[in-house]
Amino acid sequence: xxxxxTKSKAVKVGGLSHSSVFHIGDAKYVTPNMxxxxxxxxxxxxxxxxxxxxxxxxxxxxxxxxxxxxxITQTRYHHHPEIRTPYIRVTALSTSAIxxxxxxxxxxxxxxxxxxRIIKEEDS
Numbered sequence: 001x002x003x004x005x006t007k008s009k010a011v012k013v014g015g016l017s018h019s020s021v022f023h024i025g026d027a028k029y030v031t032p033n034m035x036x037x038x039x040x041x042x043x044x045x046x047x048x049x050x051x052x053x054x055x056x057x058x059x060x061x062x063x064x065x066x067x068x069x070x071x072i073t074q075t076r077y078h079h080h081p082e083i084r085t086p087y088i089r090v091t092a093l094s095t096s097a098i099x100x101x102x103x104x105x106x107x108x109x110x111x112x113x114x115x116x117r118i119i120k121e122e123d124s
């Protein structure tokens with residue numbers, strides 16, 4: 001299949017965080033990966049001891065991958081050799097998100113996030 005070129009006069013991205021990728025050009029492989037632990041405690045923290053990622057099974061779990069031992073037959077007609085857009089505006093990219101202007105052969109993005117909220121007990 002013939003590759004196409006992306007052309008844009010301007011791109012504006014408000015923010016990127018947590019293993020996000022903004023890539024202009026072609027890439028063979030893109031593999032952003034993010035493990036995050038968000039802990040909120042009423043009254044705050046003195047330190048972060050006891051909140052290591054290894055304490056939570058989600059961060060050791062292997063992802064359920066889509067099987068690749070099947071084939072899909074499809075036909076595409078690119079009427080123009082270019083994808084043209086005058087302006088691209090993205091508010092934000094977060095947690096292994098990808099904004100790719102170009103071609104990519106293989107993409108494997110993964111994000112694991114565990115939220116913990118610790119609430120003070122009410123006095124009886």
